[in-house]
Amino acid sequence: MSSKTLKTIVELNFRITDSTTNPIISSSKAFALAAKRYGLMSISHSDFPSRKTGGFKWDERQFSSHYQPRTFSENLDVIIALDEKSLTQQVQRYPDKFGENTLIILNKEDQPDSQFDPNEFYGTNSKFFYVPFSRLAAGSKNTSVSAFGYLGSEMGIPQDILEKAFTESFSNLPERHLNALKKSLSEGYNYKEQKDLGIEFEVDTEKTRRMLIDGNQALAEALLNWEVTNSTVYPITPATSIYDQTSDNLSMIDEILARGGVHTQTISEIESFGIAIGHIWGGVRNGTQRIFLGTSDPGISLGGELLGLVYELPMVVANVMRGTPSTGLPTMTSQSGLRQAISPTHGDARFPVIAPRTVDEMFTAVPTAYNIAEKLSIPVFLLSDRELSIRQETIKRPDLRKLKPTQPPKRSDLPLKYTGLLSYEDTGLPIPPHDLEAIEQTHLKMYSRIDYLRENDLIIKPRQDLDFYDPLPGKDNEKKIAILPWGSTWYAARDAVDLLSEELSDNGYDVHLISSLQVYPLQKILLKRIKEYDMIFVPEVNSTGQFAEVLREETKDYSLNQKVKSILNHRNVMFTPEEIYNQIKGELMS
């Protein structure tokens, strides 16, 4: 085949897929590391079965040389299929990802004179290429490595950068295997000389320094930076990786133990919550020690009861939300945990909830959560989700020195009507109420602390870039609509605003994005903003519109019933911007 230039790009949407035992996700992470060092920004998502090896899986990356991508292109630019079965599944499950310009690279020997028409066979109308990745990887049997060698050379990533990233990422392999892997990588790399796809990347290397990190790693690093000392966990996907892998190949548990803290793996979430309470009751509460509990929706269902009879519990509970129903879908995502977080224990108790919207917001969300927890002396829920947990993104390196705890808030700052138990000076233990009436009174005070939060915003600093976005500033159309996402739905909503703005403006609408890290109770600034819009669209990955319900309740404004429109997706996958775009257009233009 001739080597003509197909495309000069600043953005590339890429997938690798396999249904055998190739470790495509580890390889893809190594590749993204090399691409970052070369100067490319990226995001990722992936789908894999709940098993170690084998089975249909894929990893998708959006690379860009000029800006930080937020969502994935509608059509794939390049897909590498390491076997035919996985390609068939891709086409069946994601027909819309395949377009005329999609390059499909199938792991196969070239068949120059064959009459076989792959497009007819697979039901696509894309461009097919055959590259014998298995042969190129004969030494290591890791076909994904030769594939990434080839892609790397096509994208113009220097070979030494690639090799270094793969060597680091697979450093636990014995030397013999590592050498074989490097050989496969370079066989793939050099294959470009035989067959060139002609992709060219314009790379602007004067980029700010970025780090490649996923949501759970960011959460772990933020927790360590905020000097968390104690943790307790019962393993559950997708929360478990918070504990065992930071981006520097450290483990949060190692770090906690090295600091003289306590980490306990429990035999159930009931035990985990009990242990957290015990730590605090025993004295871990003076603002120099902090406790963290990470789990997923089923774990909160189970352990949540223990939060019912706590008087003082300054801790952060992270729920990395996963697919419902119940303990069902660990490898899928959801935003089903909001109402559960508000009231996990019984109908009368309410807890503050914050939901970081992006990977990098973990670094400010954690301090916010602990500040609220310590000021009010109650548990704060931090909602992440499966997509965010494994989403690798090139983020700007946060200034960690600025994000260190300073003086812990003093509980005596709280007005008397909210304060709960005082502590004994010598032991630090709370002075317990000894009769029923006193217990009741203390609980009432604890429940009412949420009202304190309604009256006083405790957010450290609003994130202007995430909280509000007006794509056409200066335009002042008569009708105003807002998209109000929460958690990781922010990414798709933000891009949907861009897709919608021109078209809606021509039809007399302004469209803005409004959003908030704190999702319960609602902050005053958000409540005020809501009033400015004629219609508010709330996209959520759940089936009941939980945040829309919260909005109606918190505003106590029943005219909002008309104004607030839920956009729901209960397929346990992320929204795409196009989905939100279509729904809103359908609603407004019909």
Next chain:
Amino acid sequence: MSKDTKFDMDVDDIAWCPGCGNFALHRILKSALDELELNPREVVLVSGIGQAAKLPQYTKGNMFNGLHGRALPVAMAIKATNPNLKVIVDSGDGCTYGEGGNHFTAQILRNSDITVIAHNNMIYGLTKGQASPTSLKGFKTPVQVNGVDNEPFNPLSAAISQNISFASRIFVGDFEKSKDIIKQAIKNKGFSLVDAFCPCVTFNKFNTYKWYKENTYYLEAEYTPNNREQAFERAIESEKYPLGIFYINNERPAFWETTAAYKESKDPLFKRDLDLMRLKKLIESKRI
């Protein structure tokens, strides 16, 4: 060796790693059910969540694959609702002894008429390799960075101490003997435990097939499983782990037998009609 059974099912995508002990146990169980001349329609496999707990999905028959740790109460009630069914719980060690540990004791005490097969791989497989309640002391994982420091849970001695109806242990590397023990467990009336040593080839590189082989032996042919104290003594051996049937106690009635519903009739509940006449009589009798 295993052959085709009535319980085989065509599954094109089994989530277990090649070489997983679950494959061996699956073959053993299907063969045992077949040889007991059971029909898939009269067998209910109940499980929690975990790699082991996926077994019912790959087996012909009725199933309930529910919540992590919660298989036992569901199984007990299925049996008590329809005693004609053979109810078998099949889950991992984490699910059965950890997350669901309180049900384990409660159901032994209640003497639910079910068979519990716990795939004991001494690790959490599905969540990718954390220590389980049965992991041995010192065992290191990515989260037990300094090694496990708990005493491992001993399901057999715990069960025998509570006067369980049937307590046994198998190693899935031995097809014939394991099948024989499982058959006896299923035939036994009352709570029957089969603690199944079942290697996880991916995450547990310590307790391998070889390790289990070298660290187990069968109870002697002359061993009689009707002495509780003796059974307890054998159950706490840990230099090498005995395999076989440790203890049988058929003196206690099974749970469903003692419930009022089966005093007059042994029919399952779904076959019964409400006796409205009787209810009417009762109401009449209370009128003054």
